[in-house]
Each structure stands twice: as C-alpha cells, then as structure tokens.
Amino acid sequence: MSGEFNIAETLDVKGATCPMPVVKTKGAIDDLSSGAVLEVLATDSGSMSDLDGWATGADGVEMLEQVEGDGVYRHYVRKTE
Template sequence: MSSEYTVSETLDVKGQSCPMPIVKTKQAIDDLEATEVLEVIATDSGSMSDIDGWATGTDGVELLEQVEDGDVYKHYVQKTS
C-alpha cells in the first residue's frame, strides 16, 4: 500500500461476487467525506476490472491503487467531492 494516503474506512466484501462489491463500495463511498479513502477487500477476481471501471465512470471518486495479494484483491478508492 502506498504511504501517500491514509485509509479512512475498510469495506470487507470477501466471498461476495458481482455486483455486490460495487454496490457496497458505492454505499460506503457515499458515507465518506471528500478526500477520505476507502479500502475495499474482495476475493472476486472480477472486482479488479469492475471497481476500476466504476471509478473511471463515476464523478467524485478516484481509484488510487489496486493490489492483488494471492486470492485477495485490495482496492483503494478516494472520494474527491
């Protein structure tokens, strides 16, 4: 994980498949303040492209980093507005 940001909240969606990681990520981001960072921990390999695509097409969020750690995928999403 990068030291350029601090995680404000962690969302554990391990064991859940599409579309739930995206649905729960959006709900969690809505509850954050601007500049806060959400860490999403998933086991669905599709979450890598799903969260990237969602963040790219969604105003007010930025995907900072994605990390693949074995069977676990970590996504760091910042609320920008």
C-alpha cells in the same frame, strides 16, 4: 502500496460476487467525507475490472491503486467530492 494512503475506512466484501463489491463500495463511499480513502477487500477477481470501471465512470471518486496478494484484491478509492 497502501502505506501511502490515510485509510478512513475498510470495506470487507470478501466472498461477494458481481455486482455486490461495486454496490457496497458505492454505498460506503457515499458515507465518507471528501478526500477520504476507502480500502475495499475482495476475493472476486472480477472486482479488479468492475471497481476500476465504476470509478472511471463515476463522478466524485478516484481509483488510487489496486493490489492483488494471497487471493485478496485490495482497492483504494478516494472520494473527491
């Protein structure tokens, strides 16, 4: 769970639908230092596959974990470069 990560920043994209969670996550990750973890809070169920697909194909990021609870999807993404 998220307790394992030292979260540098939390991005709240609740209410946003595709492609905005990915667009906003990319922008937020770009502003972080290498090794920093971004927590993304979303309500769009599609964010699970959208953010995972983006992280898999993107250079410099790693999807650490995705958790769903109480209608909120939490994504933990590390900047690796």
